[in-house]
Amino acid sequence: MNLSFRQLQTFVQVMRTGSVSEAGRALGRTQPAVSAMIAGLEREVGFQLFERERGRLVPKPEAHYFLEEAEFLLERLTRSTRTLQDIGNLEKGKLRIACNPAASSFFMPRVLANFLRDKPDIEASLMMRSSPVVTDWIASQQYDIGFAETPEPRRTIISEVFALPGVCAVPKDDPLARKKVITPADLDGKPMAMLFDDHSISEQTRKAFNEAGARLNKRFELRTFLPALQLVSEGLCYTICEGLSAISHQESFGDQNSLVFRPFKPECFLNMSLLTPANRPLSLLVESFAEVLRAEIKALVERAAGLRDLP
Structure with a gap:
């Protein structure tokens, strides 16, 4: 069985309006297109959902049984679509960040706060550990991104x-x-x-x-x-x-x-490094945060260099 979103949407609209023509107007489709969609749905399920009486579709008991399930599926699909849109717009998701003590007291919380200021539905985990532990966490893919003292080269880590x-x-x-x-x-x-x-x-x-x-x-x-x-x-x-x-x-x-x-x-x-796992791609959210973090680290390096020139 290969049901489509349009088939379910058309079926629910026909059941709600009680009319093929009204369903067509609500969906912005022609009456023949609605009738064809319902016929295709019936072929997929393997039995008739409507009786045809003088050009009208009269729901059979099976149609009423199926309505609740179809409405549930449409709601789930709609929610899933919104979730995917939110993920694509960086409005949903989770960031798992690990950093060493020097970065945890001020630098990383400030970068994270600025990044999340307009993203209220993003969850974040920010953990502070020694640089070797941060490295192990990134290598084992427990965390998405890390900032720590540069480790020895490892195949499981990308180190900038x-x-x-x-x-x-x-x-x-x-x-x-x-x-x-x-x-x-x-x-x-x-x-x-x-x-x-x-x-x-x-x-x-x-x-x-x-x-x-x-x-x-x-x-x-x-x-x-x-x-x-x-x-x-x-x-x-x-x-x-x-x-x-x-x-x-x-x-x-x-x-x-x-x-x-x-x-x-x-x-x-x-030498300190921005660390990411080498064996799996980064999510759009992590990629976006990594870009911001990279720019902040470069600014930090410039500012640290400026400490050498203070009066």
Whole structure:
């Protein structure tokens, strides 16, 4: 059986109006076209739904039984059509986003809020985990899109890399805040807050100190830069962080911010990536969000680079 939407629509209209001509007017079709549609429907179901009496269609009991089912099917089809239109217009759907701690405090919520402002029926899941966990979630297709530190190449992930410059965080009232550039010699023997030893910024910092013959005094070891920046605010140490954490700190504290960020020489960078699953196509909604997120990340990189030129 191969029933069409038009056949069901015509049948329901004939039953509601009680007339082929009235049904034709309601549907914008000719009377012969309506009669042909009903005949085609009867061929599909395999039995007559109407008696023909002097050019009129008189519903048989089977037609009355079928009416409720036909109306239900039409309603479901209409709802499905609206849903597909909403999906195509990015008005329905779900976004599953994963990001690392540095992006979760300010950057990603702001991007998501701006994207969803005119999309009240879109559901969103925004989860914060360490970069390796975010990578695993994207690789296993548990999440649609991720933003995290760049992982090793994997066949299950598409990774678009962005290099975020490193800066040195200094208390505003510290003598080093007057310097335009901070070097390992400036930080020789001074207390530092650093991430774990195999983090990219930590490795680049150790290399810079070693090559400059400066003493690296690691007083605090942390998992993320945001608490390190709070320790710097308290005047307990200095830290060399990537621009995302620096901007997130500025946005979070606003006028209450007690830090300045200065270029660190030699330059260091943290590679972060926009991550998507490689083994399945993205939905229209995810593609649209990815485009917005990509533009925001590029703007973030430019802004982070600007931190290196602050007075």
